[in-house]
Amino acid sequence: MKFSEQIIKWYRYNSRDLPWRKTSDPYLIWISEVVLQQTRVDQGLAYYNRLVERFPNVHLLAAASEDELLKLWQGLGYYTRARNMHAAARKIVSEHGGNFPATYEEIIKLPGIGEYTASAIASFAFNLSHPVVDGNVMRVLSRFLGIDTPINTTEGKKQLSAYAHKFINRENPGEHNQAIMEFGALHCTPRNPLCDKCPLKYECRAFQTDKVNDLPVKLKTRSQQERYFHYLVVRINNASGPEVILRKRSEKGIWKNLYDFPLIEDKAFRSQQQLKETTTWKNMFSLDEIKQMKTSKVYSHQLSHQLIKARFQLIVLSGLSKQFNGYQVVKNKDVHNYPVPRLIDQFMTDYAHWLE
DNA sequence: AATCCGGGGCT
DNA sequence: AGCCCAGGATT
Numbered sequence: 001m002k003f004s005e006q007i008i009k010w011y012r013y014n015s016r017d018l019p020w021r022k023t024s025d026p027y028l029i030w031i032s033e034v035v036l037q038q039t040r041v042d043q044g045l046a047y048y049n050r051l052v053e054r055f056p057n058v059h060l061l062a063a064a065s066e067d068e069l070l071k072l073w074q075g076l077g078y079y080t081r082a083r084n085m086h087a088a089a090r091k092i093v094s095e096h097g098g099n100f101p102a103t104y105e106e107i108i109k110l111p112g113i114g115e116y117t118a119s120a121i122a123s124f125a126f127n128l129s130h131p132v133v134d135g136n137v138m139r140v141l142s143r144f145l146g147i148d149t150p151i152n153t154t155e156g157k158k159q160l161s162a163y164a165h166k167f168i169n170r171e172n173p174g175e176h177n178q179a180i181m182e183f184g185a186l187h188c189t190p191r192n193p194l195c196d197k198c199p200l201k202y203e204c205r206a207f208q209t210d211k212v213n214d215l216p217v218k219l220k221t222r223s224q225q226e227r228y229f230h231y232l233v234v235r236i237n238n239a240s241g242p243e244v245i246l247r248k249r250s251e252k253g254i255w256k257n258l259y260d261f262p263l264i265e266d267k268a269f270r271s272q273q274q275l276k277e278t279t280t281w282k283n284m285f286s287l288d289e290i291k292q293m294k295t296s297k298v299y300s301h302q303l304s305h306q307l308i309k310a311r312f313q314l315i316v317l318s319g320l321s322k323q324f325n326g327y328q329v330v331k332n333k334d335v336h337n338y339p340v341p342r343l344i345d346q347f348m349t350d351y352a353h354w355l356e
Numbered sequence: 357a358a359t360c361c362g363g364g365g366c367t
Numbered sequence: 368a369g370c371c372c373a374g375g376a377t378t
Contacts, residue, residue, distance in 0.1 A: 076363075
């Protein structure tokens with residue numbers, strides 16, 4: 001039996017019951033694929049369900065505000081996905097009359113859709129013969145074929161993509177693609193793969209040469225850097241109710257277009273006196289208008305390429321005496337409507353009484 | 357071709 | 368404490 005037939009046979013007995021597998025609507029499949037980029041099914045499933053409930057079709061997604069979409073995306077990470085998804089929805093409405101493009105070449109032109117996602121949509125929704133090459137596929141093929149070219153290099157991806165094109169089942173590309181990914185996710189796993197009961201073990205190069213635990217090869221990534229954040233939680237006790245200053249992160253870097261607080265970053269934690277001498281501080285306050293200050297515990301927030309250590313400084317002002325350029329003054333009861341990074345969300349949960 | 361972009365779960 | 372995840376955009 002050929003590779004594809006064996007994988008599909010395995011899939012029909014072992015596949016999970018997932019909502020995006022019950023539809024051929026390219027819009028719903030697209031949403032699921034973007035959610036699942038670099039994200040495990042278990043983590044993305046609830047987000048997918050909330051997204052398609054709120055935006056059951058591309059017109060509703062295109063009509064939404066970016067803030068609302070980011071709020072639904074909050075906590076999932078890689079927020080560029082949400083912004084690109086929003087832009088793509090508007091493009092589908094304006095340039096395709098709301099009909100999802102039906103060829104690989106048109107699909108891949110949409111923002112946030114690369115080779116993997118275009119192949120996934122083309123094969124799942126339109127049964128077009130384009131192989132998906134994701135982390136699962138690269139692991140399965142590198143083991144099955146005994147390929148030790150590092151898969152996080154252009155060369156390795158090119159090599160495995162060529163084999164994926166050879167192996168694709170032209171009669172049943174959609175199920176073939178689902179099957180090989182599911183096989184990688186459930187059976188040919190990164191650690192402790194189920195080789196003993198693997199239907200491919202007699203043909204698997206890695207198993208036959210005892211190299212399963214050495215494949216796929218990956219080059220080491222460089223280590224992360226540490227950053228120190230001093231967040232200024234500026235509370236303004238106005239007659240109309242308490243307010244707080246938020247900032248939209250519009251510059252480059254992490255958490256673009258999410259909201260946080262005024263920030264003083266340095267190479268280490270600084271004392272309160274040192275913070276008062278920074279230009280960020282001086283531009284916001286004069287000393288006599290501060291009524292109260294408190295300091296939070298230290299948060300350690302681990303990202304893929306950086307470790308952020310953050311402290312939150314509560315600063316209570318009795319009333320608004322000047323403009324805060326580049327910032328937004330928001331009523332405390334409305335803060336929960338703004339999309340914020342996980343770190344900010346955790347702080348606001350722990351120190352909810354600061355913002356009551 | 358290398359680097360950046362989140363957050364969570366697993367070992 | 369690393370590694371990995373239904374990757375894509377940017378440099």
